[in-house]
Amino acid sequence: MQTNFTAAQLAHPAIAESEQILRKCVHCGFCTATCPTFVTLGDELDSPRGRIYLIKDMLENDKPATDKVVKHLDRCLSCLSCTTTCPSGVDYMHLIDNARAHIEETYDRPFADKWLRRILSVVVPNPTLFRLSLIGAKLASPFAALLPKRLKGMVKMGARHMPPPSWVDKPQVIPAIGQRKGRVAILTGCAQQVLETEINEATVRLLTRLGIEIVVAKGAGCCGSLVHHMGKEAQSHQQAKANIDAWTGELSGEGLDAIVITASGCGTTVKDYGHMLRHDRDYAAKAARISEHACDVTEYLAGIDVPVDCFAGATHGGARVAYHSACSMQHGQKIIREPRDLLKKAGYEVLEIAEGHLCCGSAGVYNLLQPEIAGKLRERKLGNIRNTAPDLVATGNIGCMVQLETDALKVVHTVQLLDWAMGGPVPEKLLPYYTEKTA
DSSP, rough: OOOOHHHHHTTTHHHHHHHHHHHHHHOGGGGGGGGGHHHHHHOGGHHHHHHHHHHHHHTTTTOOOHHHHHHHTTOOOOHHHHHHHHHTOHHHHHEEEHHHHHHHHOOOOHHHHHHHHHHHHHTHHHHHHHHOOOHHHHGGGGGGGGGGHHHHHHHHHHHHOOOOOOOOGGEEEOOOOSSEEEEEEOOOSSHHHHHHHHHHHHHHHHHTTTTEEEEETTTOOOOHHHHTTTTOOHHHHHHHHHHOOOOOHHHHTTTOEEEEEHHHHHHHHHHTTTHHHOTTTTTHHHHHHHHHHEEEEEHHHHHTTTGGGTTTTOOSOOOOEOOOOOOOIIIOOOOOHHHHHHHHHOOOOOOOOTTTTSSSOTTHHHHHHHHHHHHHHHHHHHHHHTTTOOEEEESOOHHHHHHOSSOOOOOHHHHHHHHTTOOOOGGGGGGTTOOOOOO
């Protein structure tokens, strides 16, 4: 794609980066076939190629964002399916991030939209506030029919069983069982530690059983993903720096083999810290080092080669598991085989879901900001899952778990199934179907 930015414009790092990304696009349109919003809506402007044209026009002509641009860019899930498809290597992730930062700086959103985004950016990254908000949502459930569509998603989350805070969330060092074979930090997350405490607890049981010492670093918190994708760069960088400081302290002390992350949306962002802060004189090198150590829990387990005999006493009976690969896992981090291979090694029958490349509609808080599109994507995904006739669904991202779960369809984290197969407890939500609980 030909561009015509001025030298003055290119002096701005974000514009210079965007210009280089835009020039790689050859208008081929391969991305349209795998874009969830284009497949759902059929509007060229709701495809990556269409959005690229809008971004180019906005940035090249130094325009404030318009209603039209904001409408179509807000509809983007940042699922990154287009980057997997693109034969030209267009870095759409960083292009849309730059465009959203420009929108945040130049566009005055309607009051209701601005209010909701502000509330989400404050509440969701803070586990205490998020827990309180879900309690409030549960109390509001009798009035759900009267609420705006965007708030019904919060009511739905509030209706879920909410476990009490977990002991894992506190800063601490959790010793390995037996001889120490490794030392890692884990990111306990923000929404995850409120909605599904079993994920972190299963991770701790599994890793310590394998001889891994675990650090929950003091000062580590939200990865910054949620606000980053809202274009709120200052807030996301502040959250990233808090994590970098916490983990750098551990790296400089006893050291870490890895920073293990159990929510793939968080993992994609932490692995991008080096890019996010590359122009920060004080943090560029530290951020790059943290990104190099970041890995998904299944990526880490595949790297230490868990012996198959660890699963010799599995009691799951070879359950049929439909594996849902979160977009941030398969497109953001390019992790494809590791979760599937680990589940197979643990004795599960792993089923593939048709249209596995398409997003389920969760995408952080997308299902709250764009409930109609998210709802259509959810139903499409659920239809494809039901066609596989699974006993349950496994995934590696808390957002997907909440989005896809129904009364009849149980969705659990991959690490919960691995922990169960290695002698851990049956995941709580599966107890009505698997009554035999291991020690």
